[in-house]
Amino acid sequence: MPSHEAKPPRAHARPGASQNEARQADKALMARVSQGDAQAFQQLVDASIDRVLSVARRMLGDDMEAEDVAQDVFLRLWRQAEHWEGGRAQVSTWLYRVTVNSCIDRMRARREETVDELPEVSSEATQHLTLEAEDLQDYMDAALQGLPERQRVALVLFHYENLSMSAVADTMDASVEAVESLLARGRRALKKSLKSQWKAFLPEMPE
């Protein structure tokens, strides 16, 4: 079974190599994967699976479905390796994009299945959470699931994955302005829907 862990502290800057170095490393690794190198594929899976899994889990709110997405994404990567163009994108950007799209496809399929039974969820609807949440994590999970899909994607990538604004825009194939708007609306919606939860964490203010 997968294990849930608390979110680690966020770094202020993305660690590691420059973009160019990262692209070269990706290209070399993907070249090995395209040759059928099992160790290289295993290396890619080991290095990236937790990110893929966490994005999928936060997008879908379901552990097993997130695992299915992860398998689907890496299988696609395995198949794409022969066609990989190193100059176009980093593997991590490709993984985020395919993971997000795969989650959106699943969310839309779910919605089509339940459209006759349930009203469409909107950010306004999340103001009144009625679920029987056992703890804070359940409330947070439900509030995130209640956000419109594009707002959720933007928040997951910017806040939880700590991507830069331009990287989020690139992954979502949107403008930076559009992502900023999605983030602001998403955070405002969460602030409303989780008001009684975050108020408990307010620092003491002098009168």
Next chain:
Amino acid sequence: MTQDKETKKGLARLEEVLNTFGADPARWPVSERAALEALAGTQDQARRLIGEAQALERVMDTAPELKASNALKARIVAAAANDPVREARVVPITASPGRSGHSLRVRRAALMWPAAVLAASFAFGLYLGVSGVGGQVFEDAFQVAAINGAGGDAEAISWLEDDSGLDAEDLL
């Protein structure tokens, strides 16, 4: 009067920045960071807004995060090793005589996989034995193989050329 207007404008901008970029000043636009932090140094209202944004993020950071199990990694490696799409692309070339680049590649791949697959299968088998979810996992694996077998190379290539898969209407 002018001072009040400026302060009001600054507070409105701070609220906008907090909603968009979050409570961590390191993520705020560099061009505005100093002015907004200075505002927080002098205005209670600014400190209150930042306190609220920090409190919200403490709640946000409780959202579950998954770590991959070894069983899942093994399942993925095994699925790739048995992938009929990659196999279909490579196998016919092995039948041809001679030592072309492709056939060498296939031979090399054939040498590389067994150890990894054996290890993956062993871990996967242990996982199935312990968890008892084998039926569902195998069903998923066959489903993926069947879908991709039907899609073939055209599907794979279209992913490469345009993998955004998003409609224009979804941008906002």
